[in-house]
Amino acid sequence: MANEEEKYFKELDFKIENLRKRGLELGLSEKEIDICMIQATKQRINHKEDRTLFSLLMRFLKYSFFICAILFLLVITFSFVVTHNKGVQLFMGRVLAPYGYTIFRAIRLAFLPVTKNTNITRFYEEECLIYNPYFRVPETSCELCSYVKEIEERSQYADLDVNNPAQPFINRQALGQPVTFEDLRTAYKENAEKLQASVMNFRSNEMSLRSFKDLFAVNSPVELQKQIGDMFHTEYVSRKVAGAQVLRRLFHRPHFVPAETEVALEKFVFVDGPKAKPYKFSLAQFSNVWYAQGQGSRRLILLPSVNCLGECKKFEITLKERDILFYSDEFWRASSYPVPQSQEISIAFKGSFF
Numbered sequence: 001m002a003n004e005e006e007k008y009f010k011e012l013d014f015k016i017e018n019l020r021k022r023g024l025e026l027g028l029s030e031k032e033i034d035i036c037m038i039q040a041t042k043q044r045i046n047h048k049e050d051r052t053l054f055s056l057l058m059r060f061l062k063y064s065f066f067i068c069a070i071l072f073l074l075v076i077t078f079s080f081v082v083t084h085n086k087g088v089q090l091f092m093g094r095v096l097a098p099y100g101y102t103i104f105r106a107i108r109l110a111f112l113p114v115t116k117n118t119n120i121t122r123f124y125e126e127e128c129l130i131y132n133p134y135f136r137v138p139e140t141s142c143e144l145c146s147y148v149k150e151i152e153e154r155s156q157y158a159d160l161d162v163n164n165p166a167q168p169f170i171n172r173q174a175l176g177q178p179v180t181f182e183d184l185r186t187a188y189k190e191n192a193e194k195l196q197a198s199v200m201n202f203r204s205n206e207m208s209l210r211s212f213k214d215l216f217a218v219n220s221p222v223e224l225q226k227q228i229g230d231m232f233h234t235e236y237v238s239r240k241v242a243g244a245q246v247l248r249r250l251f252h253r254p255h256f257v258p259a260e261t262e263v264a265l266e267k268f269v270f271v272d273g274p275k276a277k278p279y280k281f282s283l284a285q286f287s288n289v290w291y292a293q294g295q296g297s298r299r300l301i302l303l304p305s306v307n308c309l310g311e312c313k314k315f316e317i318t319l320k321e322r323d324i325l326f327y328s329d330e331f332w333r334a335s336s337y338p339v340p341q342s343q344e345i346s347i348a349f350k351g352s353f354f
Contacts, residue, residue: 016037019037023036140305140308140331142304142307142308142311142312144164144331145166145304145312145331145332147164147166148166148312148313151302151315152167152168152170153169153172154169154170154256156171156172156173156174156254156255157255159256160257160258160288160326165288165328165331166331168302168325168328170319170323170324170326171254171255171256171323172320172322172323173322173323174255174322175251175252175292175293175321175324177322178295178322179251179292179294179347179349180347181220181221181224181271181347182220183294184216184250184269185219187247187249187250188212188216191246194242194243194245195212195243195246196211197240197243198238198239198241199212199238199243200237200239201235201236201237202234202235202237204235205231205232205233205277206228206232206234208227208228212236215234215271221344221345224345225273225274228273229273229275230273230275230276231275231277232272233270233272234271234272235269236269236270236271238266238269239267239285240265247269250294250349251292251349253351254290254292254324254326256326257290262353262354263351263352263353264284264286264351265285266285266351266352267349268281268284268349269349270346270347270348271345271347272296272336272338272346274296274338274339274344274345275338276338276346277338278337279336280333280334280335281333281334281350284329284350284352285352286329286353287328287329287330288329288352288353289327289329289334289350289351290325290350290351290353291324291327291348292325292348292350292351293319293320293321293324293347293348294321294348295345295347296342296345296346296347297318297321297342298318298319298338298346298348299317299319299336299339300316300318300325300334300335300336300337301315301335301337302314302315302316302317302334303335304332304333305333315332329352336348
């Protein structure tokens with residue numbers, strides 16, 4: 001070992017002497033040669049240190065990725081087992097039940113830095129934060145709607161037939177009183193803050209109408225029609241208690257909605273010009289739907305859901321002022337069309353219950 005070290009140092013001395021000779025040949029002084037050698041040595045040491053730090057960082061990232069991948073696979077496997085095995089579901093429910101509050105409290109505390117810097121309240125009422133293109137609504141049996149021959153006309157005091165939810169029916173003149181553009185405008189002026197805070201969505205085919213504030217900037221529907229014509233369509237969607245309370249004063253709960261049932265917070269208000277183009281209703285929060293015509297008239301078409309197209313009938317009905325229609329989203333998909341003879345603005349409401 002000593003001989004090898006001695007040989008190494010002799011070789012090093014030889015190379016240094018050769019470097020010095022080369023430096024003298026180039027016209028450098030002894031002092032300049034020493035400075036050059038010191039700087040070269042420092043650069044080599046720094047380069048080695050840089051390479052060492054880089055390799056440590058890469059190693060850390062490599063092992064971190066490996067650990068995260070294993071944890072991800074474990075979570076996916078565990079989720080699959082829990083969702084496909086009823087026994088495991090019940091067992092996990094019993095095990096985690098006592099710690100539910102503690103778990104969610106920890107999550108809330110962990111997200112405090114996020115909520116301090118970002119307003120996430122608009123996501124509170126969302127049913128789905130990430131769109132899943134593979135999700136399909138479970139298909140229902142078409143047997144019930146296959147027996148439906150017409151939209152029945154019933155008394156406003158008739159009870160809902162819970163044994164046949166597929167049967168659509170209409171209550172003529174069942175809304176206590178008409179809900180006019182002026183009524184809606186007055187309700188907005190008195191409760192603007194509540195309605196604005198409750199809005200989940202406001203859609204319109206007119207660029208100038210982007211909120212209730214824009215819609216009710218005019219004093220009458222005649223003035224509105226003069227400004228933007230007869231083909232405008234607006235849809236206001238609310239999913240908060242404050243908004244629901246305001247709209248409930250205008251569009252009362254129909255008699256056929258059972259007292260013990262749960263009514264969705266989600267409320268729809270449609271304001272359409274007399275010639276507004278046809279549009280489809282989005283699915284309601286619950287499958288049992290009522291549609292109330294507050295002012296004017298619209299023609300509704302009920303198409304069977306996709307899996308029932310060959311077994312169930314299509315229906316059309318014209319709703320006039322104060323009419324209320326019941327149908328089930330589970331069996332029918334509704335669309336709204338203008339009534340050819342109508343010259344009056346349409347005000348309508350949609351709610352749902354379980």
